[in-house]
Each structure stands twice: as C-alpha cells, then as structure tokens.
Amino acid sequence: MPVPLRVRAGKVSLFYPTPTLSTRMSEVSVSPQHRSGFVNIVGNPNVGKSTLMNLLVGERVSIITSKAQTTRHRIMGIVNTPELQIVYSDTPGVLRPSYKLQESMLEFSESALGDADVLLYVTDTVETADKNEFFLNRVRGIKCPLILIINKVDLTNEEALVALVERWHKELPEAEIIPLSALNNFNVEALRRRIESLIPPSPPYFDKDALTDKPARFFVTEIIREKVLLYYQKEIPYSVEVVVETFREEVDRIHIQALIVAERESQKGIIIGHKGAALKKVGTMARRDMERFFDKRIFLELFVKVEKDWRNRDNLLRAYGYRLD
Numbered sequence: 001m002p003v004p005l006r007v008r009a010g011k012v013s014l015f016y017p018t019p020t021l022s023t024r025m026s027e028v029s030v031s032p033q034h035r036s037g038f039v040n041i042v043g044n045p046n047v048g049k050s051t052l053m054n055l056l057v058g059e060r061v062s063i064i065t066s067k068a069q070t071t072r073h074r075i076m077g078i079v080n081t082p083e084l085q086i087v088y089s090d091t092p093g094v095l096r097p098s099y100k101l102q103e104s105m106l107e108f109s110e111s112a113l114g115d116a117d118v119l120l121y122v123t124d125t126v127e128t129a130d131k132n133e134f135f136l137n138r139v140r141g142i143k144c145p146l147i148l149i150i151n152k153v154d155l156t157n158e159e160a161l162v163a164l165v166e167r168w169h170k171e172l173p174e175a176e177i178i179p180l181s182a183l184n185n186f187n188v189e190a191l192r193r194r195i196e197s198l199i200p201p202s203p204p205y206f207d208k209d210a211l212t213d214k215p216a217r218f219f220v221t222e223i224i225r226e227k228v229l230l231y232y233q234k235e236i237p238y239s240v241e242v243v244v245e246t247f248r249e250e251v252d253r254i255h256i257q258a259l260i261v262a263e264r265e266s267q268k269g270i271i272i273g274h275k276g277a278a279l280k281k282v283g284t285m286a287r288r289d290m291e292r293f294f295d296k297r298i299f300l301e302l303f304v305k306v307e308k309d310w311r312n313r314d315n316l317l318r319a320y321g322y323r324l325d
Contacts, residue, residue: 036085036202037117039195042109042139044131045069045093047124048151051182053077053090056192060293061212062090063226067237069093070229072101073321074108076213078206084196085204089116094135101311104322111323113138118198121175122149125156125164129171140172145198148175149191151182217244218321219293224258224302227285228271231278236270239263241310241320253297256290260304263311268304279304 039056041049050062050071057077063070071092079086091112092105113119121139123129129136139146148168153161165177178194180187206213221242229237239262246257260279262268272279283302290298310316 031083034083034085034201034203035199036087036204037199038087038089038115038205039118039120039199040089040091040112040116041120041122042091042112042135043094043122044127045095047093047122047127048182049093049122050090052120052122052149052151052180052188053088055182055185055188056086056088056195057211059211063222063229065226065229067229069095069102069105069238070226072105072108073218074112078210078212080204080208080210084199085206085208086195086199087205094132096132096134099311100314100317101322104317107323109135110138113142116142116144117200118145118147118195120147120149120195121172122151123168124152125150125161126152129167136171140174146172146175147191147194148172148177150177150179153179154181154184154186216294217247220244220247220256220258220290223289223293224260224282224286227282227289228260231282231285232270236262236267239267239311240271243320249296253299254290254294255299257301257303260302261307261310262304263307263309265306268306271304 041053043049045068046066050064053062053075054060054064054077057079059077061077062075069092071090073092075090077088077090079088089112091109094106094109095102097103097106119139119142150161150164150168156164161179165179168175168177176194178187178191180191182188221244224242225240228240228242232240241261243259243261244256245259246255248255260271260282262271270278271282273281279302283300286302287298287300290300307313307316310320
C-alpha cells in the first residue's frame with residue numbers, strides 16, 4: 001500500500017492510512033459550512049506553474065528547474081484550515097507529444113480540465129496566446145471558474161502588461177485575469193484569497209492533516225530526478241527515469257536504494273562520470289534535500305541501469321506510474 005505524507009507542526013512525516021477514503025471521511029466531524037475543492041493548474045512549459053503551486057501550498061511539493069518538461073506527473077498538494085480544504089494540482093507543461101511518455105504527460109494535463117472546481121491557466125509575459133492553441137480551445141470549453149494568471153510581471157513594464165491583459169481578455173473573455181510574479185511572491189496572496197472565495201461547500205476529500213496524495217517513494221524519485229535535471233545537460237535529463245527499489249524507514253533514518261534508468265549505454269557512462277564522480281555528486285545533492293524533506297537521516301545508494309527506448313515502451317511506462325490510453 002502506498003504511504004502518503006502528512007504534515008504535523010511543519011514537519012513532513014509518513015503515515016499509514018485507514019482502508020478507504022470514504023471510511024475516513026465518514027468518521028470525521030466537519031462543520032456544515034466546510035468548503036472543499038480541486039484547484040487545477042495548467043499551462044505551457046516554463047511559465048512557472050510549479051513555483052506557483054509550491055507558494056500556494058506552502059510546501060515544496062513540485063520540483064523546479066529552468067528546463068522544460070520538469071513536471072511529468074499530476075501532483076496534488078493539499079491546504080487545510082478548520083473550515084476549508086483546497087486540493088491543488090500541478091500538471092506537466094502542455095506540448096504536442098513526440099513519444100509515448102509525452103502522450104501520458106499530456107493526458108495528465110487534459111485530465112485536470114475535467115475535475116476542476118477552479119482552473120488556473122498560467123501564462124507569462126513572454127509567450128503568445130497561439131502557442132498550443134489546441135489545448136487553449138479545450139480551456140475555452142470548461143464550465144468552472146477560470147482564472148488566467150499572467151506570471152513573470154517583473155520582466156515587463158506597465159504599458160506592455162496592460163496590452164497583454166487586453167489580448168488575453170479577447171482570447172479568454174470568461175476568465176478573470178490576475179497578473180503576478182511567483183518568483184518574487186508578488187500578488188500571490190491576492191490570488192490565494194480569490195481562490196478561497198470560489199471553493200464550494202463540501203466535506204473534505206482527504207484527511208485534514210494530509211499534504212499530498214503521493215506516497216513517500218514518489219518524492220524520493222522526484223528529488224533525485226531534479227538533481228539529474230540540474231547537473232546534466234543536453235538529452236540526459238529528458239532520457240532518465242528514477243525508480244525506488246528499497247525504502248526502509250527506521251526511527252531516526254531512512255535507507256533508500258534507487259535506480260536511475262537511462263535509454264542508452266553512452267548515457268550510462270555520462271551519468272556515472274569519471275570514477276563515479278558525477279553519480280556521487282547527484283547522490284549527495286539528493287540526500288541533503290531528502291533529509292530536509294523527511295527530517296531524518298538518509299542513507300542513499302544510487303545505481304544506473306539501461307532500458308533501451310523506455311519512453312516508448314508501454315510496460316515500462318505503466319511500471320513507472322504513467323497513464324496510457
């Protein structure tokens with residue numbers, strides 16, 4: 001059974017849930033004024049969706065790098081107050097798929113259009129509205145409240161921003177437009193208040209101290225993959241998957257063995273580096289982040305394995321947690 005994460009006193013910890021969500025929620029006493037909802041974040045690559053998600057959740061749930069396709073899965077982060085539960089979803093950047101992995105990533109993004117109580121469509125001050133028009137057409141058809149977020153306003157001026165708002169109003173006339181800078185945490189609080197005002201009456205969908213729907217192993221893979229994205233160049237970051245083979249928790253430490261999966265033998269040599277130096281560096285960076293995340297000592301062993309053309313192999317993609325039609 002996956003081990004989800006919860007937060008107590010600002011610390012992330014593991015817990016073992018009761019058998020079903022419905023059982024848990026039926027036993028929880030909540031106010032009839034309680035509100036809950038799903039707020040889904042979509043948009044093109046590199047517009048700042050993950051940075052915004054982490055700010056709204058108040059925890060580092062999504063990994064962040066400057067490279068496109070950093071987010072590959074749909075990742076939920078849960079915010080709780082006594083009278084409110086907001087389930088945020090970060091999604092992969094929208095692109096036209098070139099291989100089956102990207103098809104799955106697009107499926108995650110498209111699924112977020114169907115179950116949102118509030119949809120956040122994130123753009124920035126650089127991209128144009130005609131980028132990935134096929135997805136924007138899907139956004140135009142949604143029935144829930146839509147907020148268009150223009151991120152990175154710190155990179156433009158007032159005159160250009162006013163013109164940009166006018167252009168986006170023509171593209172999405174039903175959307176409420178909120179300019180902000182996620183990097184500088186500018187106007188994010190105004191967005192947060194507006195989101196809270198749109199959440200419908202509902203009992204909570206998850207335990208009131210839950211942080212995310214993902215198991216602990218998922219965040220191990222994401223932390224390692226983030227370091228791969230940051231440390232290596234060219235095709236390596238996009239050709240790699242991470243698999244946790246062993247996750248053994250003790251009172252004050254966690255023992256982890258993980259595989260970095262590459263597509264070609266030549267990539268394996270680059271990942272390992274001369275006398276293992278590159279792999280050791282990635283492991284050290286990942287271990288430090290894991291210790292901060294889990295608030296425990298981490299013993300991490302990394303190995304490298306080649307699975308030729310894994311990004312187009314259905315059996316491997318399913319094993320790695322990707323959705324396939």
